Amino acid sequence: MSGYVLRRLGEAIPLLAIVSLLVFALLQASPGNPLAQLERDPTVSQDDIRRIAEQRGLLDPFPVQYLRWAGGAVRGDFGESLQTGRPVATEIAERLPNTVVLVLTAFAVTLLIAIPVGVASAVRQYSVFDHVVTALAFMGQSIPIFWFGLLLILVFYVGLSNPLTGGALFPAGGMYSSGLQADLANRLWHLVLPVAMLCSTWVAWYTRFLRASMLEVLSQDFVRTARAKGASERVVIYRHALKNGALPLITLIGLDLPMIFSGALFTETIFAWPGMGRLFYQSALRRDYPVLMAIVMFTSALILISNLLADLAYAWFDPRIKYT
Amino acid sequence: MARIGPRLVLMLVLLLGLGAVLAQQRGGTATILMPEDLATMNPYATTALITMQVVPALLEPLVGVDPDGAYYPILAREVPTPANGGVADEGRTITWRLKEGVTWSDGTPFTSDDVVFTAEAAAAGEGGSVRAGAFGGIASITALDDYTVEVRYQEYDASYLDQFQWGILPRHATGDPAAMSSWGFARAPVGTGPFVLEAWRTGDRIVMARNEAFREDGKPYLDGLEFLVVPSEETRSAMMQRGDAQVMLWPGPQLRTVWEETPGVTLDSAPEIWVLRMFLNLGERGNPTEGQAPHPILGDVRVRQALALGIDYDLIIDELAEGRVLRARSPFELGWYRCDVDAYAYDPGRAASLLDEAGWAMGDDGVRVAQGAPYAADGTRLALDMTGYTDFRLLEQTELVIADLWGDLGIETSVRNVEQSVLFGGWSDRAARKTGEFDILVYDTGAGINPQLHVFELLHSSRIPREQNEGAGGNYARWSNPRVDDLLELAGRTPGLDERREAYCEIAEIVNEELPHLYLYQFAGGNAYAERLENFHTSTWAGLVWNVADWWLATE
Numbered sequence: 001m002s003g004y005v006l007r008r009l010g011e012a013i014p015l016l017a018i019v020s021l022l023v024f025a026l027l028q029a030s031p032g033n034p035l036a037q038l039e040r041d042p043t044v045s046q047d048d049i050r051r052i053a054e055q056r057g058l059l060d061p062f063p064v065q066y067l068r069w070a071g072g073a074v075r076g077d078f079g080e081s082l083q084t085g086r087p088v089a090t091e092i093a094e095r096l097p098n099t100v101v102l103v104l105t106a107f108a109v110t111l112l113i114a115i116p117v118g119v120a121s122a123v124r125q126y127s128v129f130d131h132v133v134t135a136l137a138f139m140g141q142s143i144p145i146f147w148f149g150l151l152l153i154l155v156f157y158v159g160l161s162n163p164l165t166g167g168a169l170f171p172a173g174g175m176y177s178s179g180l181q182a183d184l185a186n187r188l189w190h191l192v193l194p195v196a197m198l199c200s201t202w203v204a205w206y207t208r209f210l211r212a213s214m215l216e217v218l219s220q221d222f223v224r225t226a227r228a229k230g231a232s233e234r235v236v237i238y239r240h241a242l243k244n245g246a247l248p249l250i251t252l253i254g255l256d257l258p259m260i261f262s263g264a265l266f267t268e269t270i271f272a273w274p275g276m277g278r279l280f281y282q283s284a285l286r287r288d289y290p291v292l293m294a295i296v297m298f299t300s301a302l303i304l305i306s307n308l309l310a311d312l313a314y315a316w317f318d319p320r321i322k323y324t
Numbered sequence: 325m326a327r328i329g330p331r332l333v334l335m336l337v338l339l340l341g342l343g344a345v346l347a348q349q350r351g352g353t354a355t356i357l358m359p360e361d362l363a364t365m366n367p368y369a370t371t372a373l374i375t376m377q378v379v380p381a382l383l384e385p386l387v388g389v390d391p392d393g394a395y396y397p398i399l400a401r402e403v404p405t406p407a408n409g410g411v412a413d414e415g416r417t418i419t420w421r422l423k424e425g426v427t428w429s430d431g432t433p434f435t436s437d438d439v440v441f442t443a444e445a446a447a448a449g450e451g452g453s454v455r456a457g458a459f460g461g462i463a464s465i466t467a468l469d470d471y472t473v474e475v476r477y478q479e480y481d482a483s484y485l486d487q488f489q490w491g492i493l494p495r496h497a498t499g500d501p502a503a504m505s506s507w508g509f510a511r512a513p514v515g516t517g518p519f520v521l522e523a524w525r526t527g528d529r530i531v532m533a534r535n536e537a538f539r540e541d542g543k544p545y546l547d548g549l550e551f552l553v554v555p556s557e558e559t560r561s562a563m564m565q566r567g568d569a570q571v572m573l574w575p576g577p578q579l580r581t582v583w584e585e586t587p588g589v590t591l592d593s594a595p596e597i598w599v600l601r602m603f604l605n606l607g608e609r610g611n612p613t614e615g616q617a618p619h620p621i622l623g624d625v626r627v628r629q630a631l632a633l634g635i636d637y638d639l640i641i642d643e644l645a646e647g648r649v650l651r652a653r654s655p656f657e658l659g660w661y662r663c664d665v666d667a668y669a670y671d672p673g674r675a676a677s678l679l680d681e682a683g684w685a686m687g688d689d690g691v692r693v694a695q696g697a698p699y700a701a702d703g704t705r706l707a708l709d710m711t712g713y714t715d716f717r718l719l720e721q722t723e724l725v726i727a728d729l730w731g732d733l734g735i736e737t738s739v740r741n742v743e744q745s746v747l748f749g750g751w752s753d754r755a756a757r758k759t760g761e762f763d764i765l766v767y768d769t770g771a772g773i774n775p776q777l778h779v780f781e782l783l784h785s786s787r788i789p790r791e792q793n794e795g796a797g798g799n800y801a802r803w804s805n806p807r808v809d810d811l812l813e814l815a816g817r818t819p820g821l822d823e824r825r826e827a828y829c830e831i832a833e834i835v836n837e838e839l840p841h842l843y844l845y846q847f848a849g850g851n852a853y854a855e856r857l858e859n860f861h862t863s864t865w866a867g868l869v870w871n872v873a874d875w876w877l878a879t880e
Binding site: 031032033034035036037038039040041043044045046047048049050051052053055058059081083084085086091094095150153154157158168171172173174175178181269270271272274275278279282285286287 | 353355363364369371372449450452454458505506526527529531550555556559750751755793795796
């Protein structure tokens with residue numbers, strides 16, 4: 001098993017190198033200029049702009065720029081942001097914890113809701129409960145997420161008030177109220193709406209996947225055998241059926257896990273959450289290549305790692321799968 | 325008895341004065357919503373507009389410009405003029421006399437050495453300053469004593485009063501000018517302004533507290549400021565409606581009805597310096613060389629005039645923009661340099677006859693073709709492309725309306741907008757604006773209180789971006805007029821404002837006649853604010869916090 005993991009990790013290295021070269025080339029080839037803001041200001045002289053472009057290495061030929069970047073990256077130095085002048089690592093270190101909190105909370109809430117609901121929906125196929133869940137799941141899949149976020153603000157921030165304080169029921173933006181950054185309750189209160197927005201789609205997808213997979217598993221022989229042996233319904237469903245039915249869910253989690261690094265742009269934008277999604281988007285708009293490259297590379301690495309984790313989880317859930 | 329009268333009057337006056345002071349309540353924090361975060365707090369390391377909405381609460385210039393366009397002293401004791409001896413040697417020597425007793429927020433005295441340092445740091449391009457060009461004309465800068473600075477210019481510089489507009493830097497709290505880009509000051513500035521930085525959480529908020537060392541007794545009235553970064557306009561407006569914030573920076577024009585329906589919130593508008601205009605490419609497309617041929621269509625002034633006459637300005641301003649913008653006619657729309665020129669009015673009949681006259685005959689498919697046009701081969705279609713930038717709804721709608729109106733005249737217009745980072749690209753990435761690979765550019769730009777540099781860049785023939793000057797300059801219309809060159813140079817070396825205005829107005833007339841640019845409208849944006857935030861005023865000439873020391877919060 002450990003040999004397999006090492007081999008997979010070893011294979012990832014040349015893959016990441018190819019990804020870095022391709023992405024760097026694409027960024028260079030796409031139109032746009034990180035110094036556009038200076039170009040727009042008529043009080044900045046062309047000499048100043050050229051000097052700054054030279055200082056930031058933007059006028060160097062492509063191979064020089066790429067090798068300089070790659071040389072730094074292998075040593076863990078991703079350079080400095082072209083916009084702020086600060087190390088890229090600092091920019092990311094400031095944003096990453098915010099995104100981790102948001103995305104992991106949303107993941108946890110999603111699983112807490114989707115697993116029991118998906119299972120119950122499959123067990124009681126075509127019941128009223130199943131129909132309601134199915135209808136809600138289709139809604140969750142089809143409602144544009146940004147629209148749902150705005151709706152949440154309209155209802156829970158603008159519309160409804162907290163009867164005790166008279167203020168909004170839930171805040172519309174930010175991670176905490178003024179001066180309360182160390183207050184856990186205040187932070188949780190600020191998490192409610194953004195997490196609800198993220199979960200609206202995730203719960204819908206996860207529930208549908210789990211329902212479909214459970215339906216398939218529940219009709220299989222080993223489930224009937226378990227029942228025939230007199231196992232309780234609870235044991236049959238959660239120990240025997242769910243363990244097999246959850247396999248597609250692992251694939252989904254494996255695919256969604258890199259969001260912990262890449263962030264959730266719409267949610268972060270609507271709820272003023274200073275996370276990785278917004279950092280990436282702003283960097284793309286402003287052609288901040290060093291920040292873009294770092295985020296793309298970390299996200300790529302995370303995709304490879306989470307795929308590996310998903311594969312390992314398959315083996316754990318299904319003993320028939322063996323890696324050598 | 326006779327002496328009691330004056331005493332009584334004096335007491336009354338004192339009581340009234342006290343009342344006026346008491347009327348301004350102290351305390352409270354004003355929350356300001358802004359769409360994006362700052363990249364740096366060093367105004368010499370960025371040109372981002374957002375920076376100058378926030379940083380002037382911390383860093384101050386020597387003089388400021390009030391909403392009426394008049395200069396007033398801030399860190400200077402007086403505005404230098406020939407009368408007070410501040411301007412000598414035909415405007416080439418400026419003497420700044422500074423206020424005494426001013427301290428930096430860390431208690432260090434502010435002296436003329438800080439002003440000298442600011443000029444040195446700004447001019448040190450190797451350190452990463454983006455303002456080196458603006459300080460390049462200074463021959464010498466000397467601290468004559470602790471509170472007097474003498475600036476000598478190589479030649480008269482019309483923008484001498486704006487020289488330190490980005491704020492004065494403290495020598496003791498910054499670093500080596502040659503290493504400006506690595507100064508800790510960019511994240512933790514020390515200033516003389518009414519507030520001090522307490523915390524800056526990237527992408528989230530900037531928190532400021534009252535500067536207890538501020539020189540004006542009793543000011544600022546507020547305890548603090550909190551700038552929240554809220555990217556979604558919908559969320560920002562909801563927070564204003566809920567009363568969770570007192571100011572919303574730059575609300576979009578579509579929110580006007582929201583403010584009308586929200587009690588206690590007002591939109592404070594002021595004309596903006598930004599004028600939406602079209603840059604017509606007078607030169608051959610994509611051939612940025614000396615002596616390039618004229619543009620086959622736009623090279624003919626009659627076609628340009630037809631384009632101007634083919635725009636229904638009233639439709640755009642009153643219907644499309646719902647009166648939220650003001651008609652613009654020239655590069656000189658505001659302040660002391662405002663010029664009145666005869667504006668073009670929508671006249672499709674005259675536009676059509678001008679096109680006929682210019683050798684563009686209506687084709688079978690409704691698009692005109694060249695038949696004896698001076699610069700286009702017969703049979704060339706009258707087709708133009710129009711390039712603006714994306715994510716700006718009103719600009720896009722304006723382009724589409726104009727394209728439609730021109731279509732009625734037999735002009736085929738295609739709108740191709742690009743991202744800002746593409747439109748405002750540089751020579752090194754062969755941006756279309758620089759190489760002339762376009763027919764018409766549409767975007768907003770504008771001059772501040774001192775328009776000289778701006779109009780010189782846009783209109784002087786030496787500022788046409790070409791291979792020979794490696795794309796330097798902003799004369800994207802590639803227009804050359806010797807009389808305008810002379811007038812721009814004259815205005816640049818003339819200290820008298822009346823004489824300068826006269827030169828500018830003659831330029832405005834020539835531009836209006838020859839039309840290298842078509843002026844569409846000037847924005848009348850502003851900021852939404854809670855009415856209980858007293859003394860809040862949007863200024864055409866300065867950023868959001870220009871008078872933040874005077875803001876105070878009335879009790880709800």
